[in-house]
Amino acid sequence: MKRINLILAALLSLPQTTLAEPSLASLRLPKGYHITIVAEAANARQMTLGEPGTLFVGSRREGRVYRLKDENRDGIYEQRDVLLQGLNMPTGIAWRDGDLYIAAVDRILKVASADSVRTQAAQVQLITDQLPNISHHGWKYLKFGPDGDLYFNLGAPCNICLSEDPRFASIMKLNLQTGQQAVVAQGVRNSVGFTWHPLTGELWFTDNGRDNLGDDRPDDELNRLTQPGQHFGYPFVHAGNIADPELYQGQPFSDFQPPMLKLGAHVAPLGLTFYTGQQFPDSNNNSLFIAEHGSWNRSSKVGYRVIRVDTSTTPVTYKVFIEGWLQGKSAWGRPVDIVTDRDGSLLISDDRAGLIYRVTYRAGYQSRNRD
16 A cells, blocks of 8 residues: 555656546446556556566557566566667567567567566567558557467558558468468457457457547447458448448448447547456456547547446447546546456556556455446
């Protein structure tokens, strides 16, 4: 608790000209759930678990990759190292067999023995530099798939356009043995979060809809890939049934995969995780937690929360799980990524407040509850 108070005191000492004051007391969760601050990491984006007690965190504007250590296994990361710096938007990170893979804008890198290597001795290996060097929607999300390939997004290089390079507006994968790239999902404007259902193995992903069609169109999306190569509409059709006023070519809407869930316009869904732990009594392998980063150009702000989706229902449904980062017309935090930790808690990154949170369940816990 002392550490949490020190972190909040430091945050409150910063100039807050456009942000609401950071306060965990403003966050509302269901009964029994508890949220704490467990680390600081400026502009924290995607996270990945390393060996027990180690958490890696990417960033965007900071150009850094962090290594966080919980040496005494109390759930708080008391040690923070900058493993790499000076990179171009190293948002995407993935860990496997002791090695850390990092996706910058036009390349994927690897650091061997990333859990234990001294930061001064970290050797960076180039995996590929055969990616477009375009920063617009160029920041990556990175994960290993069930097939052992390395998956990443390649966002559209614009708000709305039809690019000559078929890799844009897609989710792709890279075979590390052959170096071969393949498009997995087409027509995906800007996905900054994907994961696989723990029971079916199907790929689920978020997608951020186009701008400049007003406050309420089109919806951002939660999608499911059932066959490799499926097309999800961009730039021709948005949210399953909205023809683009500039680029629609008269195709039947049925040519494209409709979203599993429409999330609302401009909520900016990013990272997501299926719940694979045992700690939460009201969640199971069909429970999907999504971080909504929040709107940047809507006349009244929306998002800035975490939702819980029940993927077992038809149609898919959701409820708000955590809210309160948005206070009136300003927000003190913006959730980015969510990871199910080994103990069944959830880790959430926040790039605006520069924090990592942990959500746990305590039977009978009452503070900051949402009925």
